[in-house]
Amino acid sequence: MGVKSLLSKPFAAWVHARQKGWMERPAQAQQQIFHQIMKKAANTAFGKDHYFKDIQSHKDFVQAVPVRDYEGLRPYFDRLKKGEKDVLWPGLPLYFAKTSGTTSGTKYIPITKDSIPNHINSARNALLNYIHETGKAQFLDGKLIFLSGSPVLEQVAGINTGRLSGIVNHHVPGYLRTNQLPSYQTNCLEDWETKLDAIIDETLGQQMTLISGIPPWVQMYFDKIMARTGQHIKDVFPDFNLFVYGGVNFAPYRAKLLESIGRKIDSIETFPASEGFFAYQNQQEDPGLLLMADSGIFYEFIPAEEYHQPNPRRLTLAEVKTGVNYALIINSNAGLWGYSIGDTVKFTSLFPHKLVVSGRLKHFISAFGEHVIAEEVEGALQDAMAEFREVAVTEFTVAPYVSQNAGASYHEWLIAFDTPPHDPDRFAKALNWHLRRRNSYYDDLIAGNILANLKITPLPPDAFQRYMKGQGKLGGQNKVPRLSNDRHLAEGLLEVAR
Known part of the structure; x- marks a missing residue:
């Protein structure tokens, strides 16, 4: 030693x-x-x-x-x-x-x-x-x-x-x-x-x-x-x-x-x-x-579903509960006051107070009222990969596809596979089921034929890297959003793939 x-x-x-x-x-x-x-x-x-x-x-x-x-x-x-x-x-x-x-x-x-x-x-x-x-x-x-x-x-x-x-x-x-x-x-x-x-x-x-x-x-x-x-x-x-x-x-x-x-x-x-x-x-x-x-840093926590309301509750650390998504607000000796950093967190335990980062306030899909968040898509993918152990993912993002025809809209998953599933259709069905299990609104939209089952668009393993390079954001601290409520990122990735 x-x-x-x-x-x-x-x-x-x-x-x-x-x-x-x-x-x-x-x-x-x-x-x-x-x-x-x-x-x-x-x-x-x-x-x-x-x-x-x-x-x-x-x-x-x-x-x-x-x-x-x-x-x-x-x-x-x-x-x-x-x-x-x-x-x-x-x-x-x-x-x-x-x-x-x-x-x-x-x-x-x-x-x-x-x-x-x-x-x-x-x-x-x-x-x-x-x-x-x-x-x-x-x-x-x-x-x-x-x-x-x-x-x-x-x-x-x-x-x-x-x-x-x-x-x-x-x-x-x-x-x-x-x-x-x-x-x-x-x-x-x-x-x-x-x-x-x-x-x-x-x-x-x-x-x-x-x-x-x-x-x-x-x-x-x-x-x-x-x-x-x-x-x-x-x-x-x-x-x-x-x-x-x-x-x-x-x-x-x-x-x-x-x-x-x-x-x-x-x-x-x-x-x-x-x-x-x-x-x-x-x-x-x-x-x-x-x-x-x-x-x-003095922390405040706003229940995520209240964040966009006129007077949301601003809780102290003494008032938080486990299993609730909170928008993280900070007040600090850097001179940041009532500052929303844009992340949501969920406490997994109290005393000690431990949390996981559950998503971003601006990164969600609610094109149809489902309000799917990063924690849910990441968890669904993790569960599906546990079933299909051959699958290895380099990077992914999710975007809505809005159709003019009833029941034909869906979530598009753009996934760069390092190792793709042996049976892509079964993998997509498993992924869809795990997302339905995690988000009741998404489940209702599927059950009511408002949304079709999700679709996976496989991309080359280096597609995200090439896209980020084109945006001048390759490497360092730059991150790809897990999901977005529009198709700007999705169309950019598809253009790179083409």
Whole structure:
């Protein structure tokens, strides 16, 4: 055992002890954060506009601060981009995290001196928690790869600006710098395919122990390695034993990734975003993600079915229940107030408060009133693949097909199969049945002949990669929507396939 892995164990035990403290009293931890961030932001422009000094309780806060998305807070963000101080949080942000928005164009999310520890320490603690739980720390003595965006930062009003993964790259602890791959020069390459080839050049022959990234882009990395070497990943990197991922549901990719690796390995799921690092998997046998209740963010939860109502309930962590879809709202020491990040979550347990990401508020199909969400299509596909074990999926999305003829409309599943089903018709029927089982409205529409059974359109394995490349979104933190209420993405994919 090396020095790094040896020293990590007492540090991991200390982090776990601190974590246990707030896990047992999450409501109190949240109350403390609420009062801390309200007090510190009271003299900001936003705090004055919303009478923070008069707010004594969460009920007062709900009356004073409406729920907004990026567009709703854009006037304040625009003031920050002009270099104005004390707008949303005291002083100026330390960084702007650039992220793509569907309606807002490029978004600039502030990260402050007070909020950067949330991003850095949460990622660190996810690894330390794993070490404490499993006793496995040897991965710290090998090479660690983080498939991420470029760390090159530009200046906006004198504020360092770039992709979140690139910003975080500047905060990798010094004791891990010598372990980190790819090199800084390679990481700065903007073209994803060129960068991937350079990463492979640097990593082949190295003692890779940890690989981190969004599953579809990690799969692309694995595919290129296997094409170059003719070997499974376990033979190329025999010491690779920990996969860290986030950004998308791992389930649809799991079978192919494990097949590419050639053996089972441990994994840690995380829930990071430009707006904050919210949760991570703290137990190998439990897929639920532990909510970071003591990390500078005060959370609110709106029942998803109430989100678009005039006055939806805004619940605190003390009021949530398991099994309910909630829109996640955050208030943080980054200066985000009543901010809807667009994700929906569902708690799997309370004390500790663990959740899964169930979908996106804007990603659903309700062309016929069915309101099918990402969690349902992902779950249906996972169940169908469990029945048809030969099937391996590279990527997929779902869109409505609206016909003028009664009973002829349907959901179109565009699936890039790595290994297609032996019997496509039976697989489609199984998939349709599992979706009907998960969504009663969809079931009623099928039973009433309003909708026809779903149809699968198989696409070439690289169709999604070619589409994303054409959109300038290949690699990095970019993700393909699981489903959409129109056919824009579907038609783009079909055009690529043609």
